[in-house]
Amino acid sequence: MEKNLLRYIWNHTRSPQIWILFIVLFSMVPYFAAFDLPKQIINGPIQGQGFESADASAAFLDFSFTVPLTGWTLSYDGIQLDRLSMLMALSGVFLLLVIINGLFKFYINTYKGRLGERLLRRIRYELVDRVLRFPPNTMKQVNGAEISTMVKDEVEPFGGFTGDAFVQPALLGGQAAAALFFIFLQNTWLGLIAAVMVAIQVGIIPKMRRRLIDLGRQRQITARHLAGKVGEIVEGIDTIHAYDTSNYERADIAARLGQIYRIRFELYQWKFLVKFVNNFLSQLTPFLFYSIGGYFALRGSLDVGQLVAVINAYKDLPGPLKELIDWDQARQDVQVKYEQVLEQFEPPQLIEPSVQVIAPIAPTFAGGALAATNIIVADGSGAKVIDGVSVKIDQGETVAIVDNSGSGGEALAEAFGRLVWPLSGKVTLGDADILELPESITGRRISYVSANSYFFHGSLKDNLLYGLKHAPTSTVSYSGRDAANRKWEVHEAHMAANCSYDLNADWLDRRSTSVLRGFNDDLKQSLMRALDAVQLTPDVMELALHSIIDPQENPGLAERVVEMRHALRDELKKEGLAHIVAPFDPASYNTEATVAENLLFAATRTSSASETEVAESHYVFEVLKRAGLSDLLYAMGMTIAENLVEIFADLPPEHPFFQQLQNINADDIAGYQQFLQKRKARAQQPVTEEEHRSIVRLSLYYIEPRYRFGVLTQEIMNQVVAARDLFYENLPADLRDRVERYDPHRYMAAATLRENVLFGKLSHRAPDAVVHVREVAKRVMEEQGLLESFIGIGLSFDVGSGGRRLTLTQRHKISLARALIRRSDFYIFNRPLPGLDRRVQEEIVRNVLDFLKEQDNDPAIVWVLSNTSLSRMFHRVIVFDRGVVVADGPYETLDKESGIFKSLVA
């Protein structure tokens, strides 16, 4: 990129700049014409100049113009108009000029704005493009939040400046020069005085502004660091909480803000000081004119008329001059910003653009071995982690890398994955250096996975298929408005030198999935098999079962889930397990559910945490009263309260048993205890509404098989079932959106998928009910062909920023699965599953090896193992010790011969 912003702007916007300059000059004609017109209107038709007699007329639009040098004259006699017509005609011309001037202004501003926006777009794109081409060691020193604030905020003023970059100085310079020239014409000496003063102004002010620029630079850098720090706080929030360092971070932020404040305040002081000096200097010139010019006029050596003319002419000088100086200030400002930004984006080395050229079809490549030849790799501190290692991995090999001490194995894997560049030596694929090969070869032939893989905001599926999105593989055909829109987008992208690949196109490369048999479902198969291999399918299923699906969006699925609900019911019956689920039956009481659940008989939504539970809403108590249940439940609640108080009264409030009581906590128990004592002492005292409710509330959460107090009579159950209709009769509006009445034949939009499938309560009395239901449900789901639909729902789970909504283990598994979906010649697994227990690790390694070996391309697999004992599953083992290879060979041989290896595996 150019070192100078003006040059950058000029190089990229040369012809529009010239065009707009021309337009601006052209627009001066009506602009100055409009200046003269009011005088003509007032002097002519209004004051009557030239219309001395009543029927006098004057020529309108007459002009005579002699082309200089040629003597050729152009003239028009005009139309003869009387006084009133003249007034109207001239006023009409005035209006016309106002419109023309407005239109010019409109056009010029729009044009300049567009020019600026395009340049801004270009520069932003170029910066991000550079980030994408940063070499790995530069990337290690980069703070993401700082980069983003540079790309977003720091370049913003460039856009505004672009439009004025050349037009403004040309125009203002011209005006100032013209004014100065005019002064010279009037009087050479006074002209000289003015010129000297202008020179002083132009000389001193920018010098004074140097400090301003310096401060501006500091402001920019401190603000950038602030952005970086805020980013760090967000990223590291877990650590901050864990170590109680939030106040340290507060202090840090406050100190930074203080520094920024100091800089900004100083900036203001200087800015206004400079302004003051500038104003002073521009007013000094007229002082000189008055005093010196006046002196000479008094002495008679200067004509008074001349002096007045000079002073008049001077009026036009400070305006343009001041704006010119302001423009220069803006120029220096953006130039400094530009340099500051550029500094961060000009690493000593960038990846060549040719390496990243888009390739919708993988380029043909002869293939060959992946080899490191005598490579030296250093870590961040410059210490060598690999010292002169040569390793060759042939197609089809499975290689385990283990480290005795040091991290040579990891570093080798990183070098294979192009995450580090070797200091010397090279890594080759076939005959070519992998750093020179296009990424369309290295990034597809080699799949690298480590525990650090990143997740992008989006669905789980987006992230899993991320490794296939190399290039658009289809073109979208747009029509009508969309087509015009797309055309515009492409045009604008080209104008700003952006790429114009269509994001709406299909970016999935379906020809490079690991399972590749030429069928339509290769992608799906690859995905499902990869999930199975890393044992993620149950997790995805769990995500699906937890999700709430809108039946209107997936009507087919909702219908099938309801079918599955009934099939599950039948199957349980067939297996003699009908008793382990108590289904929601509109006509009967569900003994495994609470009284409130039985009354509402609905799936409920709680949209915000502040809302009270539907079961405790005012309306519920009203319905109970109307149904004649209020007193029954009160009596029942009294017995429950007595029992609970007896059981829980002497437990400390933090006792874990309180968790067994849903919706009731230690404070409630204490309250009930007090209430019971009060009742005992003064039984005849009336019970307040509030107390009554709090006792009824106990009954509302009562489940007989769970509590076993024997208080729920058949009569109450019948009445609760009868009260269901009553509850729905006058349902208030605020509750209407929050409850969805159970209907065995409909999908419940307010309930999770799991609740929709089960549509009932697990029996409290059936041991292992969960296990049994899960088994049967899994079978039914597969019979109904719903497995894939459910997995699909699980895959649409939003993983959150950086995948934070997933557990760490899930993230590790997903990053492994993401590589398994891709077809590659070499899979480099760099300790992809740390922290998994041995057994699971072993199973997954086995699954992955089996899955990849099953494919027809016979890939090589390089696995840096954290669990050395797993190396027996690989054909070949490479043992690193302090950055060098100490043993390399088949497992059996090493096991016999290598002392280090034996000690590692033992």
Next chain:
Amino acid sequence: MLLNDEVQLLRKLPYFSKVDPCKLKLLAFASDRVCYEAGQVMFHQGDNSDAAYVLLRGKADLLINTAAGEVKVGEAHSHSMIGEMCLLSDAPRAATVRVTERAEALRISRDCFLKVVSANPHIGFQISRSLAETIRDKAPAPQRQPDRAAERMPIKLHERAD
């Protein structure tokens, strides 16, 4: 059967006979009541042990896997405790328990039990004493033949089937 009946029953067991009924009620409340059909297995030999059971009703066989197949080593009747060793140690189950007559049991999970004990240390002491007595009763006298000891075991084993 209601919670109060369960408490009455627990009190009849030697382990809990000296424990405050109020605490027993808490223990019963924190435990689950589970039902088994004849033929259902409460737990298998070798399973992780996480709960003890008090048989409220019904019958169950205690079975041990041997080279010769499953061998019945005892029978549990209602009002007896099964698998109580797990309350204090987390060794895997020593026997399989299969219900022979529709049974209802109170499932006391180790977690719950330990929580109750930690709040009331004297319960722990009572239980330890009861266990110690049971073990002492079961320890074969040194002069006894091993095969005779095996014969004798089923008689008492229903009390320590884990």
